Amino acid sequence: MSLLLTAAQTVGPFVSIGFETTAVPDVAPAGIAGERVVITGRIFDGDGLPVTDAVLETWQANSFGKYAHPDDAQEKLLEDNFRGFGRVLADAQGGFRLATVKPGKVAGPDGHPGREQAPHITVVIFMRGLLKHLMTRIYFPDEAANAADPVLNLVPAARRGTLIAAKSPDGTLQWNVHLQGPQETVFFDY
Amino acid sequence: MSNPNPYRKSYFNTQPDFLFPAYRSTVKRAPTQPLVQIPQTLSEITGPLFCASDVADSEWDLTAQHAGEPLGERMFVSGRLLDEGGRPVPNALVELWQANAAGRYKHPVDNHDAPLDPNFTGAGRVLTDAQGNYRFKTIKPGAYPWRNHYNAWRPAHLHFSLFGQGFAQRLVTQMYFPGDPLLAFDPMYLSVPDDKARARLVSSFDWENTQPEYAIAYRFDIILRGRDATPMETQENKK
Ligand SMILES: [Fe+3]
Numbered sequence: 001m002s003l004l005l006t007a008a009q010t011v012g013p014f015v016s017i018g019f020e021t022t023a024v025p026d027v028a029p030a031g032i033a034g035e036r037v038v039i040t041g042r043i044f045d046g047d048g049l050p051v052t053d054a055v056l057e058t059w060q061a062n063s064f065g066k067y068a069h070p071d072d073a074q075e076k077l078l079e080d081n082f083r084g085f086g087r088v089l090a091d092a093q094g095g096f097r098l099a100t101v102k103p104g105k106v107a108g109p110d111g112h113p114g115r116e117q118a119p120h121i122t123v124v125i126f127m128r129g130l131l132k133h134l135m136t137r138i139y140f141p142d143e144a145a146n147a148a149d150p151v152l153n154l155v156p157a158a159r160r161g162t163l164i165a166a167k168s169p170d171g172t173l174q175w176n177v178h179l180q181g182p183q184e185t186v187f188f189d190y
Numbered sequence: 191m192s193n194p195n196p197y198r199k200s201y202f203n204t205q206p207d208f209l210f211p212a213y214r215s216t217v218k219r220a221p222t223q224p225l226v227q228i229p230q231t232l233s234e235i236t237g238p239l240f241c242a243s244d245v246a247d248s249e250w251d252l253t254a255q256h257a258g259e260p261l262g263e264r265m266f267v268s269g270r271l272l273d274e275g276g277r278p279v280p281n282a283l284v285e286l287w288q289a290n291a292a293g294r295y296k297h298p299v300d301n302h303d304a305p306l307d308p309n310f311t312g313a314g315r316v317l318t319d320a321q322g323n324y325r326f327k328t329i330k331p332g333a334y335p336w337r338n339h340y341n342a343w344r345p346a347h348l349h350f351s352l353f354g355q356g357f358a359q360r361l362v363t364q365m366y367f368p369g370d371p372l373l374a375f376d377p378m379y380l381s382v383p384d385d386k387a388r389a390r391l392v393s394s395f396d397w398e399n400t401q402p403e404y405a406i407a408y409r410f411d412i413i414l415r416g417r418d419a420t421p422m423e424t425q426e427n428k429k
Contacts, residue, residue, distance in 0.1 A: 002274055002275065002276075002416075003272060003273075003274050003275075003276055003413045003416075004201065004204060004274075004384075004386060004387055004390055004413060005200050005201055005204045005205070005274055005387070005413050005414070005415060006361060006363050006387075006390060006391070006412045006413045006414070007204055007205055007206060007363060007382040007384075007387045007388065007390070007391055008205055008206065008361055008362060008363055009206075009349075009362065009363045009364035009378055009379075009381075009391065010213075010362075010364075010378060011349065011351075011362050012349060013297075013299055013300075014287070014289075014295040014297040014299065014300060015287070015349070016297065017287040017295060017296060017297055017311070017312055017313050018285050018286070018287030018313050018349060018351060019285070019351075021313070022285070022315070045218040045219050046217070046218035046219065046222075047218055049218075051219070053299070057360070059233070059236070059237055059238060059357045060233075061232075061233075067232060067233075067236040068238075068239070069236035069237065069239060069355075069356075071194045071232070071235055071236050071355075071356070072232055072236055074232075083238055083239075084238065085237075085238035106231070106232050106233060107193060107231065107232050108231060109193065109229040109230075109231045110193070111193040111232075117231060117233070120233065122233045122234065122357055124357065124360055126362055127219065128215050128219075129213070129215030129216050129218070129219035129220075130208065130216070130219055130220075131206035131207070131208060131210060131213065131216060131378070131381050132205055132206060132208065133360065133362065134208075134221065137233075150229075150231075151228050151229075151231070154226055154227070154228055155226050159223070179218070179219050179220070179221060180218065180219075180220075180221065180222050184221060184222060184223050185221075186223070186226055187221050187223075187225050187226070188225060188226050188227070188228045189199075189225035189226070189227050189228070190196075190227070190228050190229065190230050190234050190358060
């Protein structure tokens with residue numbers, strides 16, 4: 001039996017009606033283990049103008065590198081109150097702010113525990129003007145494991161930096177999304 | 191230990207491209223660099239799961255969120271959430287948002303000269319049941335103008351957001367209504383290349399669930415990406 005996949009359509013300019021009351025700007029409740037991080041950023045279109053009607057959704061493992069999902073068979077610690085899902089809406093300046101914990105390393109594409117992925121957050125982006133969502137990742141700065149990460153290594157070296165957040169003087173992490181242009185963010189297909 | 195089976199790539203032409211110039215906003219927002227192909231790892235195969243405590247029972251009914259009933263044609267919308275293999279997707283979060291009967295969104299950016307309805311917000315959520323069924327009660331949204339091109343009107347539509355069981359299944363789409371003459375002029379609808387895939391975005395009149403003297407019903411089944419068959423399933427299929 002094979003059914004025809006439903007086509008994606010844009011969220012349109014009024015997506016906040018659906019997603020504002022269900023935003024999840026704080027991914028990790030109190031008591032969850034790990035290094036607390038705040039990721040802020042802005043989203044820019046091909047003219048360098050801020051995108052004010054975007055929604056970012058994030059999905060991540062906990063600090064032990066375990067996903068709250070039955071398909072994750074890794075023998076790592078699961079935390080009851082950690083779903084790992086975030087949803088933030090762009091503000092009038094195209095900015096967003098996500099508070100979470102830095103995820104641990106998770107198994108790589110072959111599932112081999114010796115070849116884990118560098119800590120990362122999986123991201124999908126919706127907005128007016130996107131007929132289907134964009135898929136990308138946020139990696140962490142000063143992370144030795146980035147060099148061997150099996151996904152980062154599929155990205156042309158010159159563009160890898162678009163996936164790695166930068167450390168701001170105030171300690172927050174900065175990760176901007178450029179839809180087009182010389183700094184165009186790397187988007188995935190999978 | 192190996193990772194679970196990945197989800198299948200979308201079938202040729204069932205999905206719109208990012209760049210579709212007839213829909214003007216895509217021009218400055220579509221990526222210009224090729225997408226980087228990556229394997230599905232645990233990070234893509236897993237995704238947020240939801241349960242009954244995430245959704246209030248009342249959220250299925252968009253007509254009961256205020257003191258009075260909203261104006262407009264009352265309707266039921268129901269359907270099944272399945273994967274491409276025909277398997278139900280149970281306990282999945284289904285989110286819906288829409289304009290009111292006059293074609294106006296309760297949103298600060300919507301300046302269409304049509305009345306707001308104090309009894310209508312236009313957002314609802316449900317979880318699918320064990321068989322993948324969902325159901326909403328709402329009112330039929332109106333068509334609304336947008337400035338994409340001269341005399342541009344969006345056909346009446348509901349916005350649907352679906353979470354499957356992995357982030358790779360994430361989908362946001364729109365449901366349209368049968369017989370709407372505006373569909374033939376709508377760049378969003380027309381952005382879906384495959385005729386059959388495009389037609390699948392149009393709901394069907396649902397006589398069975400239409401309630402006499404009360405409300406018309408529409409049916410809209412939604413298909414998420416399915417998984418590659420496991421070697422074992424392939425064996426089963428050959429029997
Ligand atoms: Fe709309």
